[in-house]
Each structure stands twice: as C-alpha cells, then as structure tokens.
Amino acid sequence: MRKQSSTNLENEMLINGNCDMAYTLDLIGGRWKPSILWRLAYGAMRYSDLRRSLPAVSERILILQLREMESDGLISRKVYPEVPPRVEYQLTDLGKSLEPVINILTDWGAENRPGSDKKRVRCPVLTIK
Amino acid sequence: MRKQSSTNLENEMLINGNCDMAYTLDLIGGRWKPSILWRLAYGAMRYSDLRRSLPAVSERILILQLREMESDGLISRKVYPEVPPRVEYQLTDLGKSLEPVINILTDWGAENRPGSDKKRVRCPVLTIK
DNA sequence: TCAAGTACTAACATAAATGTAAGTTATGCG
DNA sequence: CGCATAACTTACATTTATGTTAGTACTTGA
Known part of the structure; x- marks a missing residue:
C-alpha cells in the first residue's frame, strides 16, 4: 500500500502530472509489463496461458501487473462463468x-x-526455471 | 548496493538480457531521467544549472541518475579544471x-x-518547491 | 577572516517494488 | 470421498529505489 504523503509520492505525481514522456513510461514500466504487452499483441490470452508463458513470475506479481494495466485502461479482463473458471485478458x-x-x-x-x-x-523470457 | 544474487536481480537480468523493449525502458526509466534527457536535448548543461532546473530532486539522487546514464553511455561528463569547478553534461x-x-x-x-x-x-517540472 | 559558490560524497532513513509460500472457492470426475 | 483445475488472495519477507541531512575541498571576493 502506498503512503498518503511522502516526498517520493509527491515527486512521482509532480512528474507524471507534468511530463508526457514520464507518464507513458509509468504505464508500461513494470517489470513484467513489456512481456505481457508483447504476448497480448498477438491476441487475447487466458490467465493460465499467460502464466505458463512466463514461468519466472510469481502469481501474485503477475496478477498485480495485470491489475495495474487494467486500471490504467491498457488491457481488459473478461470472466467466463464456467467451471473451472476462465479469464481472458486482451x-x-x-x-x-x-x-x-x-x-x-x-x-x-x-x-x-x-x-x-x-x-x-x-x-x-519464457524459458528458464 | 545491489545483492549479488536474488530472484529479483535474476529476473531483471533475464528480462533485460532477452527483451529489447525492457532493455530500452531500463535505461530511460529512472524517476528523473526523462527530465534530464529533455533538458540535455537542447544542448550541454552544467551541473548547477541542471539542478536549479529541477528544484524537487535532491543532489544525491540527481547525481545517481546522472551517473547511471553516464555508465549506460547516454550522456557524457566533462570536467573543466577551473575554480570554481565546472562540470558539463551532454x-x-x-x-x-x-x-x-x-x-x-x-x-x-x-x-x-x-x-x-x-x-x-x-x-x-521546474516550478514548485 | 568570513561568507559564498561549485560539484560533489557519506551516513542514514524511508518508501515502493518485487518475491515466497500457503490457502481459497467452486465444481467435475473417478 | 478425494483429487484435480483455474484463477486467484493473504500474510509475510526481501530487495531496490528514492529521499534527508550534513559535510567536503577549493578558491575568490567583501
């Protein structure tokens, strides 16, 4: 969770609120976001496939990155009410x-x-581990 | 100082060593690097002017960002043996x-x-504070 | 002598990002 | 019943990025 106030946060807001370049970088700059973007560029993927294609990322972090990208409006999340569940990102x-x-x-x-x-x-980044 | 080994570092190396996009982002992604790049795009600047143009960044952090960009080969540092000292970045x-x-x-x-x-x-990002 | 300017460095402190391991819910299948 | 699968969540731990404060060396100008 982020602090409500800190120089760090203030500076981040100052920069992202005033510098177009920094704003863009902020949206795509997470550790796994380039990998996710490249994968989804070829079409929708379900969560389990995304995860299998990135063996090095932990579930928590993958979800975090996906959630951020979703709340930034870069990707959408579609839930299919099936069993077992199916969730597709695009x-x-x-x-x-x-x-x-x-x-x-x-x-x-x-x-x-x-x-x-x-x-x-x-x-x-799909081999190894 | 960075750890010699950690999953975090391993993942960073894995990604930057295999993903061209991530590699580029890594070089320009520091908090103050976009601001520095935009300033130097107009020509060389000495340290004190750079600093005055970015009142919100602390000296330590500014130096850190400059040193990283220098070691990544994006900027060069030229020292003029004068008094008072003059250092120009470009x-x-x-x-x-x-x-x-x-x-x-x-x-x-x-x-x-x-x-x-x-x-x-x-x-x-030159006003405020 | 004393303050001021320049380009830093050092020691310390905090915030944010990333990672680990285990648990959850729901249902179908053998 | 017991196990498997999917897509998570929770609590905790570690690593990295960023920030604060004070101090340095040198010389010039008042």
Missing part, C-alpha cells in the same frame, strides 16, 4: 494504440542492447 | 539516438495523459 483500444511505442522501444533495444542480434526480440 | 551519440523514442513516448503521453493539453509537454 488489449483495449488504448493498449493497441501503444503499438508504435512498443515497436520503437524494441527497435532501439535491438539496435543497442549488448549481445543483441538486432532482430527485434519480442520479450521471450 | 548527450552522447547514443543518447541523441534516443530522440525518436523520446518523441513517441511524449506524443503518446500528450495524447492520453489525463489533463493533458495535447501539446507535448517536455518534462517541465
């Missing part, structure tokens, strides 16, 4: 509008990341 | 190559930030 129009942003961030990284093969790697 | 070629990235992040924010006047605000 990009909203706002989320889809990030496409050029994602592409240019990816291109710059592909060009400059040490060890990059310059082939625009789309946040794999 | 974008490197790598830093300058971020221009389209910065522009698109700013444009998306200008378009979607609540309360935005859609006029591409360039990380002012």
